[in-house]
Amino acid sequence: MKNRFGFEIQDNRQIDLDLADDRVNDEVSAIIRAWRSCLKCGNCAAVCPEGEGVYKLDLSAFLDLSAFQKLTGLDKCYLCGKCQLVCPRGIPTRFVIMQVINYMKEYGKAV
């Protein structure tokens, strides 16, 4: 995005944890306790047919909810369940995805 002087202004990549919107994360964790134990090990992403990873849902939750869709590729999920079969913490990842998508809808950001 260029300003009127023709200079490129970078998006701010820094996560401002003080301003993090934890609503989705908190509500999903309330239903699925194990979600908090995610190691971000990436096993889910490694087996995902679409190459996306449930672990990213946690990172992304720190950010503005509107940036969610760009980062997570939730719309590509087949709910196939392979991620759930390999998660070392035994998290029911399919259910996490379903819950996150439902909450995102609730908060008005279409996924």
Next chain:
Amino acid sequence: MNPDKQSVGKRNTVAVIGAGPAGLSAASALAALDFEVHLFEKESREGGKLNQYHQLFPARESASEVMGELLISVDKENIIRHLGLGVNSIKPSDGGWAVHHGDGEPIRSDAVIVATGFDFFDARLKEEFGYGIYSRVITSVDLEKKLNEGRETLLHKGTDPAAIAFVHCVGSRDEQVGVSYCSRLCCITGIKQAIEMKELFPETKVYNFYIDMRAFGTGYEELYRKAQEQYGVRFIRGRVSEASEDAECRIRLKAEDTLMSRPLKVSVDWLVLLVGMRPGCSPVQTDQSFLGSDNPLTGNALPGMPGVYSAGCCSGPMSIPESVASGRSAAFQVIDHLNSKQ
């Protein structure tokens, strides 16, 4: 020696079950104080898992040399070795314990040290890695054996491998196979073996796929850095998913680089699985779990069994020096116990 205490040694018998590093060091310590030691080992020779290793971390000592030292230390006339004889159970007897084995009358002893060691995780349970299905998928234990046998065992049709991948946390920290604990020593094993691969094949790319790097011991973190800086081992934070074989029997891997947040694929000549440590079968319990302790912070006494102590990996994953120290500690706890009984 203090004449009051001397009487304890001369009249007492202790049974040590298991002649791995912990058992050998416990037997050696007790024999030095004139105990009569019955050392039981179900395999045909002493040494336990130490026999399977090539070099030990962190200083790359030769496993066979360390083995030799331990064997010398038990070359004493008051250690009676029972090789190839497993112990079925131990039962209280006459203020002490009767050790029931497979060959004749039980042997009575005043105290028992259980040093039955551990088993390696069966990598076939993580079927997605293809162990037992693809020929180029091996475990860290298999690799130690190949290193003992020689460089040629790692060649394919006479050529050096182009790439080798190590996978950490196979059978540890994994709810899917029912193992929630960390086996402590696989990470440093992976670092050591990665260095060994680089030494044998300097041109080969070596990748270590880890979740968390657990390099807690003395010299471990330094070895990790050496692996990176001096040897160029590539450490990638992320898990490997399914392995598959291509037409030349090379292994194709899919993985996720979590720090870059991107999927990754690579073809390697060897996939080495760093298998965790599982509790072994022990004659003092019916289920297979690590042995507990009456006072875990300060001693190894088995709960509810006065005079019985654990040593080594039968109570949890330990390195060789930790097992040796544990064996000596158990020996001195036995002495303390027998002194207090008098």
Next chain:
Amino acid sequence: MEKLFDPFVILFTAGFSFAAFWFIYKVIRWFAELPASDRSLVLHGIFSVKTLQALWETVSESLLHRNIFKRNFRLGYMHMSLAFGWFMLIVIGNIESTWYSGSMFKPLYVSVFWRFFDPGPGFPEAMYQPGFAMVMDFFLLLVLSGLGFAMIKRFRSKVVGMKRTTRQHPVDRWALTALWMIFPARLIAESMTCGTYGTGSFLTGSLGYLFAHFFNPQPLVLPAWWFYSAVLCAFFVLLPFSRYAHIPSEPVLIFFRKYGVRTSNLSTGYTDLSLHACSSCGVCIDACQLSEALPGRPLQSNYFVKSLRHRETPNHQWECLLCGRCEAACPVGVSLMPLRQMQRPDSGIGLGLAKAPHPGKNGHRVNVLYFAGCMSHLTPGIIESMKDIFTQAGAKWQFLDADGNRCCGRPMKLAGQTEAARNVRLKLEQDIKATGASLLVTSCPICYRIFNEEYELGPIRIVHHSQYINELLEWNFIRISKSGMKAAYHEPCELGRGSGIRKEPRNVISALYSKDLTPPGEGLCCGGSLGGPALDIATRKAVARGAVSQLTANDPDLLVTSCPLCKKTFRPVSEIPVMDIAEATASCMVKGERLAEAKGERREARGEREKKEIKIRVGS
């Protein structure tokens, strides 16, 4: 005969009329809310032999409860005695009152309260005299014996072979209380009358005689009949709101089902009927493996149906494994799996998946297309074995999802996302048809089920690999050397109950192993099912362990299954080896060169067979 009326009959008549009007209204509504095609099915069926078949089923299930007898004799007796006994009391009572009153056209209450109007033949002579009184007494005794069992069942359900019994909704508890009081009230009322007049047969007469011995029953006659009428009224008033609505609804369900009506998204009439036909008998509770793994959680199908009926959102529905054991056990035959699926809302997940089908790989034409399924890539032993088997059988085959990146779409469907599942299906359908194969073999029962039920693949024949192997063995395309081991087979939910493929895997097992030690009875769920997304891993492992211990009851050497998900779920909790049927076959297979003539012969035979099959499939 004096006038056949007393004010107490008003209570019963009012209550019964209420229930009757409710029922007629409901039947009209159920019919009206069927889709037009189903309505015509019903109308066409009424004047066909199906009506007789439905009548027979009504007698054998609603009255005699044969399905429940098969489950447990005492439980069957309990249900049968109440239903059949009461039915016979009504029928014989009607005949009795018609016989003695001389008129067929009389108010409904007359036969119900007949003993009040006509105390019957004298006691004790009549006690052993065959006649209406004895028959009525016999059926009353039958009902009371069943009632006894029902009362015991509330406190010690093991007596009727049930480990757990239904926890009742309040309305059901009131209705139950009313029902339980009806027959003792009838017994007392009839006995009071018999005691007063010195009449009755072996039951009512004896009891009446006993009463008369201790006090004068005459002043208690009318109060007793008022009480009887009152509890009948209470029961009928509560019936439409309670589980006892199944009494009139179940026959309607049987008839509609016989005519060909099926549960579907559109048919709210049939769905509502199904919800009413559930008797809350609780047989599904014991059938559900989560009863052991998650004890105390009301997620079983009877609670599910009850929530829907009372217009509540069913709790715990996302924990249901959709394994189908409840549906298989249901004596009424309520279509529980479609009901559960319909309740999973399509929340629009996955609509972002590309809708446009992309053209598939148009490679060399193959006869056999192999689709391993995404799960099989986590159990590569299965894939390697299938490769061996294809090679040995000489099949010209292509591995469609070699990169493991295709999903069949059924997991989406099980999660309720039918729209997205459809998009996924269309995409893969195109790719399959573009290969020009005539046979599609898949290793995953989940994939098989959706291929079979929803994919439109034209003349392509679809088989699961256990069926393929079975045919290879039958036609001697592969040779095996029988193993001396004893195996037990685990039937995957999606393959057995889901798709009806039960015989072929067992044939293969018998061919491969010296003994088939599969325990008899309905197949189990491994616990890994995609149907229950909310289940935590500890519960799944509990289900898996429970299943393994049942499967190994006869002490087999190994466990064989035919689903990658079942295999992956069982392996970490099984002490004996777990193998897929493809791996079992590959390990027993005799590998080597095949005789050239035999090769040619077999190829010809196979070609003929395939042509025949295509003809059959296209023709069907």
